[in-house]
Amino acid sequence: MTRDEDWQRDAELLARWREGDTEAGAELYDRHSATVYRMFRTKVPDQAEELMQQTFLALVEGRDKIREGTSVRAFVLSIARFKLIDQLRSLTKGRAFDAELESVAAVAPGPSTVLAKKREQRLLLEGLRRIPIEHQIALELHYWEGLKANEIAAVFGISHSAMRSRLSKARQLLEQAIVAFAASPEERDSTLGGLEAWAAQVRDLI
Incomplete structure (x- = not known):
């Protein structure tokens, strides 16, 4: 599958998911969960599963906010990135973190x-x-x-x-x-x- 075909498949699944097709939402999860897991696994392995759940819950809550032309993959990875940084920030016990x-x-x-x-x-x-x-x-x-x-x-x-x-x-x-x-x-x-x-x-x- 080419990158354009990959992006188009995500767009089609997103449209169906927004209309209530839960199987389309499940397929989107299957397509992107491994990538999200790898982001967490090498940095905060003990929290990887929980952060995965938080990331895809945020995707469920924000699916209608994904603008036309925006990559679903970029959207979910952006959520994962913020979840990871928030988790690491919590480990600094209140000190400044960059x-x-x-x-x-x-x-x-x-x-x-x-x-x-x-x-x-x-x-x-x-x-x-x-x-x-x-x-x-x-x-x-x-x-x-x-x-x-x-x-x-x-x-x-x-x-x-x-x-x-x-x-x-x-x-x-x-x-x-x-x-x-x-x-x-x-x-x-x-x-x-x-x-x-x-x-x-x-x-x-x-």
Whole structure:
């Protein structure tokens, strides 16, 4: 299915769902639940299921607010992003919190590589957790979900050019984190040299 066909299918399902077709709503859930789950699983695993429920409840409540021409995927991922940031903010116990500056590792320290089977996978996951949350989300949507910069921009509500700049900066920060935490030059080079392949493997594990 092409991207245009994918978008059109979502639009058709949304229209049917708004008219009372519960099976159309269930299909929309099936089409997007895995992506939403991955967003939560690598950052707040203990709250992933609850945040999933909150996200799709918000979709149910907001389905009539999705404007014509707006991607259902972008809409639901935008909800998930806000739910995630609110959850991480709650963990700071009232102190100032900035998702563009702080990492998951700083806000919610804990094991992050339990799913990884290979050193490069563990290093990639740890590197992602060490970059600012907003950058981590953008990179995961790119590497794991195959979204292009303009599609990720719609999730964040910023311009295409701004997202291209953010992705470029995010890649630089990820590379720096991988270099800093690699156990050896061989592990570093293997991870950086096959970043997209390692990211695809991690995605399949989640």
